[in-house]
Amino acid sequence: MPEQSPLDLAEGDPFGPHNLPYGAFTTADEPGRRRLGVRIGDHVLDAGAAAHTLGSPYASLLAQPGLGPLLAAGRTAWRDVRRALTAWVTVPAHRQDIEPLLHPLDSVTLHLPYEVADYVDFYSSEHHATNVGHIFRPDGEPLTPNWKHLPIGYHGRSGTVVVSGTDVIRPAGQRKTPADPAPLFGPSVKLDIEAEVGFVVGTPTELGRPVPLNAFRDHVFGLHLLNDWSARDIQAWEYVPLGPFLGKSFATSVSAWVTPLEALDAARVAPPARDVDVLPYLDDSGDEEPGGLDLRISVAINGQIVSEPPFATMYWTAAQQLTHMTVNGASLRTGDLYGSGTVSGPEVHQRGSLLELTWNGRDPLELPYGKRTFLEDGDEVTMTAWAPGPDGVRVGLGEVTGRIVPAPATS
Amino acid sequence: MPEQSPLDLAEGDPFGPHNLPYGAFTTADEPGRRRLGVRIGDHVLDAGAAAHTLGSPYASLLAQPGLGPLLAAGRTAWRDVRRALTAWVTVPAHRQDIEPLLHPLDSVTLHLPYEVADYVDFYSSEHHATNVGHIFRPDGEPLTPNWKHLPIGYHGRSGTVVVSGTDVIRPAGQRKTPADPAPLFGPSVKLDIEAEVGFVVGTPTELGRPVPLNAFRDHVFGLHLLNDWSARDIQAWEYVPLGPFLGKSFATSVSAWVTPLEALDAARVAPPARDVDVLPYLDDSGDEEPGGLDLRISVAINGQIVSEPPFATMYWTAAQQLTHMTVNGASLRTGDLYGSGTVSGPEVHQRGSLLELTWNGRDPLELPYGKRTFLEDGDEVTMTAWAPGPDGVRVGLGEVTGRIVPAPATS
Numbered sequence: 001m002p003e004q005s006p007l008d009l010a011e012g013d014p015f016g017p018h019n020l021p022y023g024a025f026t027t028a029d030e031p032g033r034r035r036l037g038v039r040i041g042d043h044v045l046d047a048g049a050a051a052h053t054l055g056s057p058y059a060s061l062l063a064q065p066g067l068g069p070l071l072a073a074g075r076t077a078w079r080d081v082r083r084a085l086t087a088w089v090t091v092p093a094h095r096q097d098i099e100p101l102l103h104p105l106d107s108v109t110l111h112l113p114y115e116v117a118d119y120v121d122f123y124s125s126e127h128h129a130t131n132v133g134h135i136f137r138p139d140g141e142p143l144t145p146n147w148k149h150l151p152i153g154y155h156g157r158s159g160t161v162v163v164s165g166t167d168v169i170r171p172a173g174q175r176k177t178p179a180d181p182a183p184l185f186g187p188s189v190k191l192d193i194e195a196e197v198g199f200v201v202g203t204p205t206e207l208g209r210p211v212p213l214n215a216f217r218d219h220v221f222g223l224h225l226l227n228d229w230s231a232r233d234i235q236a237w238e239y240v241p242l243g244p245f246l247g248k249s250f251a252t253s254v255s256a257w258v259t260p261l262e263a264l265d266a267a268r269v270a271p272p273a274r275d276v277d278v279l280p281y282l283d284d285s286g287d288e289e290p291g292g293l294d295l296r297i298s299v300a301i302n303g304q305i306v307s308e309p310p311f312a313t314m315y316w317t318a319a320q321q322l323t324h325m326t327v328n329g330a331s332l333r334t335g336d337l338y339g340s341g342t343v344s345g346p347e348v349h350q351r352g353s354l355l356e357l358t359w360n361g362r363d364p365l366e367l368p369y370g371k372r373t374f375l376e377d378g379d380e381v382t383m384t385a386w387a388p389g390p391d392g393v394r395v396g397l398g399e400v401t402g403r404i405v406p407a408p409a410t411s
Numbered sequence: 412m413p414e415q416s417p418l419d420l421a422e423g424d425p426f427g428p429h430n431l432p433y434g435a436f437t438t439a440d441e442p443g444r445r446r447l448g449v450r451i452g453d454h455v456l457d458a459g460a461a462a463h464t465l466g467s468p469y470a471s472l473l474a475q476p477g478l479g480p481l482l483a484a485g486r487t488a489w490r491d492v493r494r495a496l497t498a499w500v501t502v503p504a505h506r507q508d509i510e511p512l513l514h515p516l517d518s519v520t521l522h523l524p525y526e527v528a529d530y531v532d533f534y535s536s537e538h539h540a541t542n543v544g545h546i547f548r549p550d551g552e553p554l555t556p557n558w559k560h561l562p563i564g565y566h567g568r569s570g571t572v573v574v575s576g577t578d579v580i581r582p583a584g585q586r587k588t589p590a591d592p593a594p595l596f597g598p599s600v601k602l603d604i605e606a607e608v609g610f611v612v613g614t615p616t617e618l619g620r621p622v623p624l625n626a627f628r629d630h631v632f633g634l635h636l637l638n639d640w641s642a643r644d645i646q647a648w649e650y651v652p653l654g655p656f657l658g659k660s661f662a663t664s665v666s667a668w669v670t671p672l673e674a675l676d677a678a679r680v681a682p683p684a685r686d687v688d689v690l691p692y693l694d695d696s697g698d699e700e701p702g703g704l705d706l707r708i709s710v711a712i713n714g715q716i717v718s719e720p721p722f723a724t725m726y727w728t729a730a731q732q733l734t735h736m737t738v739n740g741a742s743l744r745t746g747d748l749y750g751s752g753t754v755s756g757p758e759v760h761q762r763g764s765l766l767e768l769t770w771n772g773r774d775p776l777e778l779p780y781g782k783r784t785f786l787e788d789g790d791e792v793t794m795t796a797w798a799p800g801p802d803g804v805r806v807g808l809g810e811v812t813g814r815i816v817p818a819p820a821t822s
Contacts (some may be wrong), residue, residue, distance in 0.1 A: 034812075117569075118570045132753055144652055146649060146651070149593075150594075154566070154653040157529050160742060174557075174561055185692065207662070208660075210820055239652070240555050241563075241650070242563055242654040243654020245563075249566070279585065279594065279596045329818070330660045
């Protein structure tokens with residue numbers, strides 16, 4: 001019996017040729033040489049080597065240590081490279097050239113695939129914002145007056161965006177509840193997750209040139225799963241009046257794989273009905289392509305699924321976020337990353353943070369290995385997701401995972 | 412009569428050999444070749460060429476298109492390079508080698524001297540925060556409860572940090588006053604300045620390794636003057652609950668010259684007395700070197716001085732800001748930049764923003780060319796500063812200037 005080819009995927013493999021996400025990898029025998037890889041099934045194709053072997057006008061873009069140059073090359077290059085890759089992994093005549101360039105996924109190390117330029121985090125799930133409002137401002141309106149007029153966002157720390165699999169060190173900091181006479185210092189006791197989707201900017205812009213809604217796909221290359229780790233106790237004490245800072249800046253994890261938007265065409269859905277009119281620059285009601293994405297996220301703690309947030313319920317779309325982010329003339333750089341904000345659906349089991357799932361610790365989760373309000377040292381959080389693809393096949397999104405390790409002893 | 416040497420500076424020149432700030436420049440005949448320069452009087456020394464000519468173990472660090480590699484090289488290199496530069500511009504035997512490597516300041520173009528990694532902005536002037544509190548929350552306590560326990564800060568957009576002299580395009584965006592039934596869209600009508608000092612990180616750190624107060628000078632190389640342009644109307648509508656975003660992200664201007672901390676040893680002063688005890692990690696009361704800096708800033712609009720903010724009045728020091736920024740384990744990268752927050756002194760003419768100087772537009776400034784509440788198109792804002800140097804000589808800080816140009820017509 002002939003050995004099975006890594007290119008003979010099981011029917012419906014969510015990482016089939018309809019997907020082809022990008023990442024950066026090294027192998028055990030050449031740990032210093034980062035390469036651009038493309039996932040196919042449970043293998044990684046060395047994209048630069050493939051382009052060299054099969055000949056491609058984009059060979060130099062692909063023979064790079066990461067995704068940056070391809071991101072910067074623009075939409076035409078993104079489309080052409082994807083077409084070439086699809087041919088390389090599907091046309092039988094290429095099989096003997098491609099097979100030697102495939103590395104088993106479990107044999108490689110994956111890295112952050114590009115240098116993150118600016119990192120912005122939005123707050124665009126109505127269910128999440130409403131839950132948070134109820135928890136922190138029980139006597140007021142849950143949504144602030146601006147919430148349905150603009151996608152609220154803020155800048156985060158790009159230098160602490162880490163790739164899936166990186167341990168997350170429990171942050172220390174100040175916290176103070178109303179019952180404390182003075183702030184306390186120590187490791188966070190309310191370490192939380194935020195299940196998000198992160199969008200990756202490829203094509204840059206100049207200062208003073210806002211990006212209209214219909215240019216979204218000229219600038220955004222693809223997306224990650226993203227876990228915006230949050231220390232709720234640090235955040236609660238620090239965030240008035242200038243927003244979250246140390247409660248977030250210790251780590252933000254992204255999946256090693258960037259899924260190109262082109263793989264998600266079948267997942268496009270209309271966003272929820274908006275009940276407040278928006279200003280013209282944010283009005284997507286006449287757009288040809290619906291702005292929502294039907295991504296089904298799962299969040300597991302130590303292997304146990306605790307939430308299944310539906311991205312299709314997001315009030316503001318990624319295109320609206322990009323347009324808003326640039327409407328003041330702010331420029332984009334290749335490698336800018338922006339998070340959707342925590343994804344929470346209308347149901348209890350669709351909430352994308354422990355803050356919401358446990359109602360700020362009031363209702364612990366009962367898990368097979370014990371109760372959880374917030375994360376304990378050693379807990380491993382893994383987010384996965386899939387989206388509808390062509391012909392009923394699923395598109396898998398690369399997982400984002402991270403394990404909590406104790407805060408270092410302070411001197 | 413022999414021609415005077417550019418190295419024969421007038422007595423007390425604030426850019427004498429006691430100063431030696433760094434920048435990046437190009438010349439008209441080689442506009443594509445950026446070089447590291449050091450300012451001496453009104454000339455720029457080509458630092459790489461000098462190191463090559465005179466021989467230096469740091470020649471390769473200096474023969475670079477910018478300051479980044481020197482920033483990354485660490486404190487010993489900073490000290491050694493400064494000693495060498497001082498000798499090159501003062502020892503008569505070097506004069507005939509050095510003079511040909513000096514370019515008149517007005518003949519070169521200055522550039523952003525390094526790539527900004529993360530940009531953080533603090534809020535550390537008690538006078539400024541108190542003024543802002545009175546203006547926006549007239550019925551409440553002006554300072555939020557956390558203000559004297561931690562230096563409040565937030566992340567800004569590093570991709571829109573621009574070098575002095577770059578035009579600033581008036582941002583457009585949403586604004587809404589309580590009198591407006593719905594938000595309006597258009598160019599900001601409350602475009603403002605914030606007079607700040609920006610600190611530049613050289614030596615990076617790893618995740619999970621907070622920087623203690625006494626390691627400040629191992630990590631921070633020097634400082635810029637910084638103008639954190641702010642659209643008050645956009646900011647007021649967007650900033651609850653996650654902080655400033657588009658009201659700031661359109662542009663932040665920095666001086667082309669980075670003044671090394673070593674040039675400011677004589678400007679060290681004790682910070683103001685703190686009336687609230689701080690947690691041990693922020694307690695600088697036992698530090699050998701006082702954490703304040705006696706920088707005298709001037710802000711001019713169209714050549715008319717409108718404010719003289721005294722940096723020595725800042726409640727939180729740059730060392731405390733760095734320690735706080737990393738206490739949660741967040742790592743530093745070479746090129747991280749953090750702003751002090753608007754510098755305002757106790758007197759009316761020491762306020763570092765038009766928001767404060769005009770009390771949110773209530774009290775227009777009467778200037779020779781007309782009244783000003785906020786900035787008009789065509790206005791040019793220039794910040795300069797000096798500090799006490801050795802032997803009574805002043806240390807000049809490079810200016811930061813920018814002119815307001817109209818928002819582009821929107822489609």
